[in-house]
Amino acid sequence: MSLAELICPAGTPAALRTAVDAGADAVYCGFQDATNARNFPGLNFTPEELAEAVVYAHAKGTKVLLALNTYPPAGKVDLWRQAADTGARIGVDAFIVADMGVAEYIARTHPGVRLHLSVQAAASSPEAIRYYCEHFGVKRIVLPRILTIPEIRAIRKEIPCEIETFIFGNHGLMVEGRCSLTNYLTGQSTNMDGVCSPASDVEYTRHADGSMSSQLAGFTIDCFGPEEKAGYPTICKGRYTAPHRSEGYYAFEEPVSLNLSRLLPELIDAGVHAFKIEGRQRSKSYVRGVVSAFRRAVDDIREGRPADIADLIALTEGQKQTQGAFETKKWR
Amino acid sequence: MATSSDISHRPSWRNGGVVSRLACATVQPLLSRVVRRIAARHTSLFARLGPHQGTDYLIDPVELPFALHLRPDPKNLLFRAVPRDAMPRGGAVIRGRFLLLLELIDSEEDGDAAFFSRDLEVTGDTEAVVRLRNALDDMDGSIADETAEMFGPPGRAVLARLRRSYGNS
Numbered sequence: 001m002s003l004a005e006l007i008c009p010a011g012t013p014a015a016l017r018t019a020v021d022a023g024a025d026a027v028y029c030g031f032q033d034a035t036n037a038r039n040f041p042g043l044n045f046t047p048e049e050l051a052e053a054v055v056y057a058h059a060k061g062t063k064v065l066l067a068l069n070t071y072p073p074a075g076k077v078d079l080w081r082q083a084a085d086t087g088a089r090i091g092v093d094a095f096i097v098a099d100m101g102v103a104e105y106i107a108r109t110h111p112g113v114r115l116h117l118s119v120q121a122a123a124s125s126p127e128a129i130r131y132y133c134e135h136f137g138v139k140r141i142v143l144p145r146i147l148t149i150p151e152i153r154a155i156r157k158e159i160p161c162e163i164e165t166f167i168f169g170n171h172g173l174m175v176e177g178r179c180s181l182t183n184y185l186t187g188q189s190t191n192m193d194g195v196c197s198p199a200s201d202v203e204y205t206r207h208a209d210g211s212m213s214s215q216l217a218g219f220t221i222d223c224f225g226p227e228e229k230a231g232y233p234t235i236c237k238g239r240y241t242a243p244h245r246s247e248g249y250y251a252f253e254e255p256v257s258l259n260l261s262r263l264l265p266e267l268i269d270a271g272v273h274a275f276k277i278e279g280r281q282r283s284k285s286y287v288r289g290v291v292s293a294f295r296r297a298v299d300d301i302r303e304g305r306p307a308d309i310a311d312l313i314a315l316t317e318g319q320k321q322t323q324g325a326f327e328t329k330k331w332r
Numbered sequence: 333m334a335t336s337s338d339i340s341h342r343p344s345w346r347n348g349g350v351v352s353r354l355a356c357a358t359v360q361p362l363l364s365r366v367v368r369r370i371a372a373r374h375t376s377l378f379a380r381l382g383p384h385q386g387t388d389y390l391i392d393p394v395e396l397p398f399a400l401h402l403r404p405d406p407k408n409l410l411f412r413a414v415p416r417d418a419m420p421r422g423g424a425v426i427r428g429r430f431l432l433l434l435e436l437i438d439s440e441e442d443g444d445a446a447f448f449s450r451d452l453e454v455t456g457d458t459e460a461v462v463r464l465r466n467a468l469d470d471m472d473g474s475i476a477d478e479t480a481e482m483f484g485p486p487g488r489a490v491l492a493r494l495r496r497s498y499g500n501s
Contacts, residue, residue: 012380012470014439041459042380042466199459206455230448255448283469284439315445 004264004298005274007065007164008291011043011281016053016064018284023295026063028096029053029280030194035083036067037120038280039194051090063093068106069118070194071099071177081105088113096142097121098177098191103136116140116164120177120191126158133161140164142276144176145258146325149270156271165267167260168290168312169278171324172196173253174236181235185217197234204233222255223248231255231318253332255318260326261294261309265301267326286315348417355397356413363400366479367411371404373478378406380467387460388423392416393430404464424460427453431498436465438474 008024010016019027030036032044045053050066057064066087072080080102087095088110095113097103098120106115119142123129132138140162143152156163174181182196183189190196201217210226214233221238224230231237236252260267264275275298277290293310300307313319324331371377378385381404391400399419403410414420426433428451435441436452443465446452454461468475480491 012466014470014472017472040462040466041384042382042463199462202458204453204455204458206453212450212453224450227450230450232444282444283436283442283465286442286445289442314449315442317444317448319448 003273004268004302006291006294006298007274007276009169009277009280009282009287010053011038011040012284013045013049013053015280015284015287017056018287019291020057020060020062022288022291024062024291026065026093026274027053027057028065028067028276030067031083031086033079033083034070034192034194035080037069037118037190037194037196038067039070040281041199043281047086047090050087050092054091058091065094065096065116066092067096067118068102069096069098069120071120071191072101073192077101077105081109084110094139100136103132103138107136111137114139116142118142118177119144119166122175122177124155126155129155129159129161133159140274142166145171146173148329149263149266149326152267152272153270162273163271164274164276165260165272165326166258166278167264167267167275168294169257169282170232170317171253171256171258171322172234172236173324179236182216185219185235197232202233229255229319237317254320256320256322257316257318258324258326259312259316259321260323261297261307261312263323263326264297264307268301282315289315348415352397352415352417356415359398359413363411363413366482367402367409369482370475370478371406371409374471375406377467377471378404380470381463384457384460384463387457388420389460389464390414390419390423390425390456391433392425392427393433394427396430422456424456424458424464425454426461426464427455429498431494434476437468438476439469440474 005025007026007028008019010019010027010029016027016029030038030044032046054064068080068083084095084106094116095106096116096118098118103115115136115138117123117132117138122144123132123141124144124147129141138161142164145166177191179190186198186201188195188198197216203215205213211223213223214221216233221233237255239248240251241248277294279286290312293312297307297309313321322331385405389402391402398413399416401412401414401420432441432446432451436443476491480487
């Protein structure tokens with residue numbers, strides 16, 4: 001059986017302490033700049049805050065993983081190099097990277113620190129994963145959310161590194177690291193600026209009938225009826241009209257969150273080493289609730305007991321959840 | 333929990349007029365004291381607000397007879413009760429039931445979940461709201477409890493009663 005480490009999100013120092021206290025085996029976080037894929041206003045850590053957070057986490061036996069999982073634009077790689085140097089000096093336990101240049105810099109400059117390959121690298125074949133392992137010494141791959149459990153099991157047999165899979169949170173289905181939908185509308189890049197649907201371009205409008213529309217850069221993404229549950233203003237979860245679908249339909253994916261709480265034993269059996277909870281942009285309340293629920297579930301499984309799966313539906317996008325491709329490729 | 337229809341259809345006395353202005357005058361001294369105390373004890377809040385220290389936030393507890401106007405400028409802090417017919421325009425508007433807003437400030441509830449369920453409404457400057465949310469979420473302790481504590485046993489009793497009344501509603 002794999003260790004089934006619980007990898008938990010932290011957008012602020014307070015959220016990190018909450019995750020640690022709720023039972024995280026490792027916490028992942030980022031700096032307040034474009035070096036990570038949750039570069040949101042008011043979120044993330046200064047170097048001083050991260051140094052204090054590492055001391056707090058290590059004192060309780062929790063690892064800290066630093067996300068440097070965006071792609072440096074041409075000529076701007078120094079920001080990523082400096083972030084890696086700062087992280088190594090602070091004593092983070094691993095870097096989560098996507099860009100080959102960043103991976104190579106860390107492998108060469110800080111060979112003592114583990115490298116994890118971010119989902120942003122979109123490596124989903126044994127050949128691609130082995131390439132990162134052989135050339136940069138990657139120790140763990142975070143798999144895209146588009147693989148079935150049998151596919152994960154097959155990949156595990158052909159690669160020399162650990163596997164981490166998402167088990168809860170955002171159910172983004174674009175090819176991660178390649179998605180340019182936000183860039184198309186706003187001019188900002190999810191993959192280089194670290195922002196998907198930047199808040200500065202988002203506007204919500206409340207209508208007299210109680211409905212609410214969400215716009216990104218002036219384009220309407222969705223309009224929710226008075227009693228309808230809402231979702232994030234991301235293009236991939238937008239509801240659109242078309243000549244043949246005048247009533248509006250979700251072209252890519254509907255507002256829904258991933259929840260694999262019932263598949264944890266199968267994932268462990270397939271060789272998954274670590275479970276990732278998405279949500280660095282979420283509150284301490286979310287972190288506390290989700291981390292403690294999965295802590296109990298994983299501990300139950302480790303002890304051979306039926307997992308105690310808490311009801312997390314209230315925390316899901318659109319108050320809907322799915323097992324997505326992990327259950328079947330035909331979930332849509 | 334409030335629904336959007338609760339938010340849309342409130343009695344007219346809650347939107348302005350004599351009752352609203354009297355209520356504003358009554359609570360204003362308390363608000364000024366509370367915000368000064370919170371600002372002094374949680375100075376890191378302002379760094380996360382960044383360029384939005386000068387933004388006008390309208391916090392609208394739907395069942396109260398007034399809204400709250402916050403401008404979190406550490407050099408010139410403003411937190412005042414305003415009748416709804418005299419609310420300043422622009423900035424960011426955050427609307428929901430009073431206890432939900434308190435629980436969001438204290439991270440007892442998740443803001444995204446409250447938004448998904450439509451119990452929380454956000455209009456105006458979305459980035460300002462996100463910054464305020466993240467700044468508040470990084471605070472340790474409970475603003476509600478700290479505020480109640482400022483007023484001793486009567487303050488604690490009022491907060492406990494408030495929580496009970498919402499819990500039963």
